[in-house]
Amino acid sequence: MSTLVYDSGAVLGRHLQRIRHAPGVVILTQSMPINMLLFFGYVFGSALAMPGEQYRAYLVPGLLAATAAGGLMTGMFQASYDAQRGVTDRFLSLPMSRVAVPLGQTLADLLTTLVGIVPLLLVGLAVGWRIESGVAGALGAVGLLLLFRFAAAWIGTYLGLLVRNEEVAGQLGAATFVLPLLSNAYIPSEGLPGWLRTVAEWNPISAIAAAVRDLCGNGAPAADAAWPTAHPVAGSLLWSLALLCLFVPLAVRRYARGGE
Template identity: 75%
Template sequence: MSGNALVAERPLAGTAGNASTPVADGLAVLGRHLQRIKAAPGVLILTQTMPITMLLFFGYVFGSALAVPGQEYRAFLVPGLLAATAANGIMTGMFQSAQDCHRGVMDRFRTLPMSRSAVPFGQTAADLLTTAVGMIPLILAGLAVGWRIEGGPAAALGAFGLLLLFRFATAWVGCWLGLLIRSEEAAGQLGSATFILPLLSSAYIPTGNLPGWLRTLAEWNPISAVAAATRDLFGNAAPAADAAWPVSHPVAGSLLWSAALLALAVPLSVRRYARGGE
């Protein structure tokens, strides 16, 4: 029997009797997902090492060919990769929830006396915790290649908080999509397609020289706002005054994008989970 199956069959604490509460149920599911990652860490390792690979590839292969006015390219790239990592919550959330649907784990959860919001919340909370830890290697790699946090400690903590908030929001979007798709194979294929989202943003390149329509599309991409806010809070670059509103006011834009995604995805995920395969 596979590690995932063993984890899925373990009873969840806090789901029996009248002592169950939404918070206790959510923490129990969170623990289940952490056990799942421990038993099968392959996806986590892949998603956490990919940004470092891209840092080395873009930073050293393309870095000399990409000009960023007034800034060294690798210093521009690291905050963008952190924003792209936050956006990857769509891929991981979609794959995990689709995998659980495909293997019947969600159906088993629905038979337990537990809150309907506990299962998606436990999944997204576990993703948030693993992302917070998984960003450390990328940050260390960025420091090793010359990136520096040039803002104050409070602003830097604000940048990390903003990144984790956006990751939490995108994980809920992915959770809803996975519950909607319900196919492990289809989720894997669609998740690979989400790789294009950071490419259509300012995560890797400045948007100032893009054609008009493409620049508009990139600057209204939520990842661009998060990347710009991260650069601003880390003290790496000031927001572009002539950009679209979410990029010229990146902190406010990132907060609004995250709130909008959560307001949309949380109720949709809970409702879809409660409906099952209907």
């Protein structure tokens, strides 16, 4: 256990140093939700049934959920970047825990996300979003967001180690932008056609967005929604834990195989 902690800490430090020396990608990915909040909130908001300020209050939790799901893209990019340049194989040649390298990478992503959501929260408050349920609800919402981000980063790490090509990972990462669109992150799922509503409500991002709204007092989930969205806190926990149980061993095994 001590070896795992030490090795994971070393990999975590390496990733944080790399972010410090090349902050452009982090700035771009963390500023994108703010741009989307301003664009969707002030441009599309006027075309929806909700008044502008009410829609922005609805939108902020959805963008927080989409940001948590962004761990899929960043995990994929980081893992493929190291694999393509031989860094992963060099780590494999060292007497390190096989869990340490993917764990250190995902923990670095988690810390970066924790810092990165602060500007989005501040801009959300500036445009009319409010936390109506108190500190406990807000902390619970942040905890769920980070847990889901951690799970998404492990999925991305596995896929990045699988493709081992930065360009392919970039194309797959761009495709992940569709996932929040097929959820209730930006618009309520109640108005979608029957089959599309089912897809949206079983999307893990919908459960996360609904949980953040519920915990922050921004609206109760629809009672007639699919179970994960109708019970979003429990649904978010189950989705996150199930994804971790599936993709942590897959990513570790894929890392241990190297370039085979």
